[in-house]
Amino acid sequence: MGPEELTELVAIARRHYVDGVSRVDIGNERGLSRFKVGRILQAAREAGIVRIEVRAPAGIDYELSEELRLRYGLRRALAVQAADETRVRGPLGQVAGELLREIVTGDDVLGIDCGRTLREMTGHLGGIAGCDVVQITGMGGALGDTATDITRVVSEASGGRVFSLFAPIVVADSRTAEAMRSHRAFRSTFAAYARVTKAVVAIGAWSHELSQIPALIGDEETARFAASGVVGETGALLLDAEGRRVLGLDARRVAISEAQLRAVPDVIGVGGGRGKTTAVHAILTSGLLNSVVTDVHLARRLLRRR
Structure with missing residues (x-):
């Protein structure tokens, strides 16, 4: 490739990639077809x-995120960089908070679950749109x-209305749960569930260390x-390794x-x-959610x- 051809290549490349001029306009400037310009580029x-x-930008592995999204057929997946695998709550909470700031609008009704990682999320919500916020699981x-x-x-x-639920997420029996679900103090909260447009939930593995539910029901159960x-749960909805529901707690849930x-x-x-x-695999295959952090x-x- 001689100096004349190189000069043309550099000039056309600069016009297109630096100046943002289209192939058609470059062709008109130089008397070339847009196809010729394309071949030169x-x-x-x-x-x-x-x-x-x-x-x-640092913080998220975007290629890994896209691969995970496609593998599970999700709307979005965010694989967050974490140097220490035993300390992921902070980074996950930060990205989850930034995601909510990005996607929540004033027209949304935002559902909130419990969890230690979600607590970390609350420190990264500055500037979130004003919307109603609904507690979708008991305490x-x-x-x-x-x-x-x-x-x-x-x-x-958010500065929006809040719908709280001052009750345990799991109670001793179905009658107690039904009484709480129908209690007049919680009617507005349970009525708001039909209006929730976005929800953020915690993913727990089935152990005392990795889920808050075992402590509520005891070692034997x-x-x-x-x-x-x-193997896992979200909001006390229990799942087996293939993402199938295990129904043993449903009647006792206040959520x-x-x-x-x-x-x-x-x-x-x-x-x-x-x-x-x-646990995460089970929940991603269950269809209970369409995004993961x-x-x-x-x-x-x-x-x-897989």
């Missing part, structure tokens, strides 16, 4: 004159981690559910129903770290197992 790339680099976990605590903080950030195949959750147009699950791979280590394990 291709030659410039092949000769190394033009190098196209896509540089994504579980330590003070500050309950759905009531998290819903309150989210509603303070936890072991019995494990023996029946339970949004499975059918109501499935009717929410956009449900984002947040969960990661060691020990949650099987997880860490890169867990995402890679998910992609290897």
